[in-house]
Amino acid sequence: MTKVCTKCGVEKDVEEFYRNKARKSGVGVYCRCCVKIIRSTDAVKESRKEYAKKYYTKNKEKIIASTRKYYEENKEHLYQKKKERWGGSEEYKKKRKISYHKNKNKLLRRQKKWYDENREEIIARRKEKRDLNPSTKANERFSSHKAYLSKKLDIKRSEIPEILIEAKIHVLDARKKIKSASD
Numbered sequence: 001m002t003k004v005c006t007k008c009g010v011e012k013d014v015e016e017f018y019r020n021k022a023r024k025s026g027v028g029v030y031c032r033c034c035v036k037i038i039r040s041t042d043a044v045k046e047s048r049k050e051y052a053k054k055y056y057t058k059n060k061e062k063i064i065a066s067t068r069k070y071y072e073e074n075k076e077h078l079y080q081k082k083k084e085r086w087g088g089s090e091e092y093k094k095k096r097k098i099s100y101h102k103n104k105n106k107l108l109r110r111q112k113k114w115y116d117e118n119r120e121e122i123i124a125r126r127k128e129k130r131d132l133n134p135s136t137k138a139n140e141r142f143s144s145h146k147a148y149l150s151k152k153l154d155i156k157r158s159e160i161p162e163i164l165i166e167a168k169i170h171v172l173d174a175r176k177k178i179k180s181a182s183d
């Protein structure tokens, strides 16, 4: 008996597929070869992620310093590039809008998952960034949100948990992103 692998599309003997009791056919939809490839790339991805995380933790100061140096040295160039990309032609904007709408739900889900999984780290990194550049817009924004919340909740600024402000800013940014894409 043979079966077509839904991954590589090759017709192979059923012996070439792993058993899978949950399926009517009794075997999986991917052939053994394809399963092996999928498994090994997953493992590679996972170990790369682990490595990157470790590397970042170990070299944090160095990375931040060099990123900052690069930014300072290439500010103009980076700004131009960004402008070209995002401020660009109407056609580009249209394309971006279409692709955004097509993938909106997927993007939102992925973003939420990523945020939930990395919340602590995201907040810590944003704080680091703000501490490095006390005069940036991000900092202004942060303190104006702090002031607003302190007034609204009627508590001292110093008593507002930073996580609350970060979460608020995150929500606002996400909303803005959705709005700008649907305009």
Ligand SMILES: [Zn+2]
Pocket: 005, 006, 007, 008, 009, 010, 030, 031, 032, 033, 034
């Ligand atoms: Zn296959």
